[in-house]
Amino acid sequence: MLRRKVRCFGLVLKRRLRWPIRSAGLNFALAYGLVFVISAGAFLSFIWWNTTGQLDSQVEIAVQVDAADLSHRWAQGGPTALSLAIQDRLDQNVDDDELYLLVGPDGRKYAGNLPGWPVVITRLDTFYELAIKRDGFRTNAKMHAYPLTQGFRMIVGRDVRGRQLVRHVLTDTLIWAWIMVTLLAAGGALAIRRIFRQVVRSIARTTAAVAQGDLSQRIPLTGNETDLVGQTVNTMLERINRLMDGVKQVSNAIAHDLRTPIARARARLEDANRTATSAEELHAAIDRAVMDLDRVTSIFEALLRIAQLEAGARRAAFTVLDIRPLLEGLSELYEASVEDAGLHLDFRAGAVQPVNGDPHLLQQAVANLLDNAIKFAPPGTTITLSVDMQGERLAITVADQGPGMSEDDLSRASERFFRAETARNTPGAGLGLSLVQAVMSLHGGALELRAGELQTGQPGLSATLLLPVVPAVSRKG
Amino acid sequence: MRILLVEDDPTVRAFVLKGLREAGHVVDEADNGKDGLFLAVSENYDVVILDRMLPGGIDGLRILETLRGQKNATPVLLLSALADVDERVAGLKAGGDDYMTKPFAFSELLARVEALGRRGRPESASQTRLVVGDLEMDLLSRTVKRGGEKIDLQPREFRLLEFLIRHAGQVVTRTMLLERVWDYHFDPQTNVIDVHVSRLRQKVDKPFDKPMIHTIRNAGYILRAD
Numbered sequence: 001m002l003r004r005k006v007r008c009f010g011l012v013l014k015r016r017l018r019w020p021i022r023s024a025g026l027n028f029a030l031a032y033g034l035v036f037v038i039s040a041g042a043f044l045s046f047i048w049w050n051t052t053g054q055l056d057s058q059v060e061i062a063v064q065v066d067a068a069d070l071s072h073r074w075a076q077g078g079p080t081a082l083s084l085a086i087q088d089r090l091d092q093n094v095d096d097d098e099l100y101l102l103v104g105p106d107g108r109k110y111a112g113n114l115p116g117w118p119v120v121i122t123r124l125d126t127f128y129e130l131a132i133k134r135d136g137f138r139t140n141a142k143m144h145a146y147p148l149t150q151g152f153r154m155i156v157g158r159d160v161r162g163r164q165l166v167r168h169v170l171t172d173t174l175i176w177a178w179i180m181v182t183l184l185a186a187g188g189a190l191a192i193r194r195i196f197r198q199v200v201r202s203i204a205r206t207t208a209a210v211a212q213g214d215l216s217q218r219i220p221l222t223g224n225e226t227d228l229v230g231q232t233v234n235t236m237l238e239r240i241n242r243l244m245d246g247v248k249q250v251s252n253a254i255a256h257d258l259r260t261p262i263a264r265a266r267a268r269l270e271d272a273n274r275t276a277t278s279a280e281e282l283h284a285a286i287d288r289a290v291m292d293l294d295r296v297t298s299i300f301e302a303l304l305r306i307a308q309l310e311a312g313a314r315r316a317a318f319t320v321l322d323i324r325p326l327l328e329g330l331s332e333l334y335e336a337s338v339e340d341a342g343l344h345l346d347f348r349a350g351a352v353q354p355v356n357g358d359p360h361l362l363q364q365a366v367a368n369l370l371d372n373a374i375k376f377a378p379p380g381t382t383i384t385l386s387v388d389m390q391g392e393r394l395a396i397t398v399a400d401q402g403p404g405m406s407e408d409d410l411s412r413a414s415e416r417f418f419r420a421e422t423a424r425n426t427p428g429a430g431l432g433l434s435l436v437q438a439v440m441s442l443h444g445g446a447l448e449l450r451a452g453e454l455q456t457g458q459p460g461l462s463a464t465l466l467l468p469v470v471p472a473v474s475r476k477g
Numbered sequence: 478m479r480i481l482l483v484e485d486d487p488t489v490r491a492f493v494l495k496g497l498r499e500a501g502h503v504v505d506e507a508d509n510g511k512d513g514l515f516l517a518v519s520e521n522y523d524v525v526i527l528d529r530m531l532p533g534g535i536d537g538l539r540i541l542e543t544l545r546g547q548k549n550a551t552p553v554l555l556l557s558a559l560a561d562v563d564e565r566v567a568g569l570k571a572g573g574d575d576y577m578t579k580p581f582a583f584s585e586l587l588a589r590v591e592a593l594g595r596r597g598r599p600e601s602a603s604q605t606r607l608v609v610g611d612l613e614m615d616l617l618s619r620t621v622k623r624g625g626e627k628i629d630l631q632p633r634e635f636r637l638l639e640f641l642i643r644h645a646g647q648v649v650t651r652t653m654l655l656e657r658v659w660d661y662h663f664d665p666q667t668n669v670i671d672v673h674v675s676r677l678r679q680k681v682d683k684p685f686d687k688p689m690i691h692t693i694r695n696a697g698y699i700l701r702a703d
Contacts, residue, residue: 287695290582293580294582297580298664301578301664316563317566329659332633333659333661333669333673334667334669336669336672336673336676337667337668337669337671337672339672340668340672340675360661360662360663363661363663364663367661367663367665368666370667371665371666371667374667375666375667432666
């Protein structure tokens with residue numbers, strides 16, 4: 001029960017302590033104002049303390065120097081000389097702020113302008129600050145008593161009324177200054193809040209427009225720190241735009257390229273249903289329709305994979321890997337079918353650094369390139385699979401001696417569903433290179449296509465996958 | 478084999494049920510997760526085919542996790558319309574033995590189910606000598622003989638033949654070969670597997686009068702003694 005109460009109290013306390021203002025702009029402004037006011041207060045207090053301290057210590061030093069001088073006179077000429085010296089000083093003191101008193105052992109006043117020994121002064125080693133009455137005025141004085149020989153005692157002091165006046169004026173001035181500073185701080189805080197709001201509003205205006213569907217809006221860059229946010233948002237919008245374009249392009253392509261096999265399957269089934277005269281004929285038609293539908297499924301799967309890769313969310317399987325054994329395996333897998341197609345596969349591997357990647361996706365990418373090469377290379381030619389370093393990047397190249405591609409086709413080759421005119425008669429859906437391209441973007445790499453074999457000048461196509469290698473430092477860690 | 482099929486779509490369920498029964502298996506069915514889980518834990522099956530998404534609050538993964546939580550090691554094949562590779566990994570991590578995405582060819586399903594059923598039998602794992610008809614394979618010395626005559630095989634061909642022998646009398650599909658022999662999980666456009674199998678045939682079948690590796694149309698391959 002008690003514990004519960006304590007906890008309740010704690011909760012209440014916590015709730016009470018929670019800062020009530022949510023607005024970031026207001027908080028910034030308050031923090032600014034607070035810092036300003038506190039620092040101004042500290043600064044002005046320091047000035048006050050320092051100045052008044054200075055004034056005090058000046059008085060004390062003057063009194064001590066005076067007293068030392070008078071003690072000297074006492075030592076030289078006794079009470080007579082000291083009385084003369086005191087009288088002398090009082091006569092020359094234009095400001096009328098010096099206070100002296102010399103009394104004998106019996107308490108009789110020998111010289112000085114104080115009416116009598118103040119009762120409060122009992123100690124001879126410290127300064128006293130007290131109110132005294134002098135020539136009918138009340139005033140403040142700072143005094144020090146000094147012992148002399150033969151039971152004589154002396155008081156040296158200064159009338160500090162003027163100095164106190166200065167202190168008052170100074171205090172007033174500083175308080176006013178502090179009030180002004182506080183007002184300035186409040187104004188500054190309001191200004192800061194306004195600026196902050198303006199900055200946020202300019203971003204908010206753009207993002208609101210985007211939310212309304214106008215993807216062409218960008219946050220204007222002004223050269224200040226908020227550009228960091230602005231740029232990030234702009235980059236994000238850029239990417240969203242690209243993805244949206246991709247989606248648009250794909251839905252058009254789907255409408256076109258998926259309808260064809262579906263329409264074909266439908267026609268086959270309908271036709272067989274109406275006209276088939278034997279069971280075999282019906283079976284054959286159904287088998288072909290199933291094949292058409294399988295093709296639709298595989299196109300779907302490829303499209304989904306590409307979309308997934310382009311969304312950039314599939315880095316879970318990334319690992320640091322040596323690309324050579326991976327390519328050796330593929331080369332071994334494909335060698336048989338390459339030779340079966342009357343071609344020759346040449347595998348060359350240089351010394352390469354490891355890359356960070358998804359082995360299955362990289363296998364798929366290279367397999368797609370090999371599939372393409374086998375599809376298009378004329379019998380009797382050689383397909384080269386090679387891997388080497390190209391500057392700071394790892395380059396996997398699949399080169400064939402097939403018909404190659406025209407410049408126009410090369411630039412469009414990795415678009416979804418794109419098929420060069422010359423490729424119309426070969427099987428395929430035009431998604432292989434799109435997938436390769438998507439795999440490369442996910443890996444921060446690039447797909448480069450070049451027509452013609454560079455060394456020999458023969459026709460052909462070489463596709464190069466460029467992958468960033470893992471920096472040597474992070475590999476050790 | 479005794480097979481449990483948990484699948485909510487009536488068309489797919491009827492199609493699979495009919496096919497499995499035609500292939501000579503005894504099949505129980507459930508159309509929701511609750512019944513499926515009840516059957517899976519109370520009966521003894523050789524293979525369980527589980528749809529991943531099921532009505533009734535208990536989906537395929539939950540059934541699978543419950544089974545594995547009870548130390549029930551019945552081979553489970555997951556069926557799903559989710560083709561995502563991560564989904565596949567999630568399914569296999571939860572204790573699934575195989576994963577197929579819809580739509581699928583029945584022949585592929587049958588081949589995989591039969592392969593899973595065989596995996597459940599304990600004797601195959603520790604054997605060092607595999608024999609089918611006059612074909613023998615020694616796993617220790619890595620040699621293959623047919624009719625007493627030695628056959629020279631490349632390492633990969635050896636693994637391919639080993640897989641076929643271990644699944645002798647069963648249809649194995651191209652995808653199964655690609656996954657199990659090569660450990661590749663993608664779909665090559667060209668007939669890479671066919672070419673490897675035909676090369677293996679050159680060595681294992683051609684010099685002899687009776688072929689053992691047969692092609693099953695629309696499905697894959699089978700290795701048989703007769």
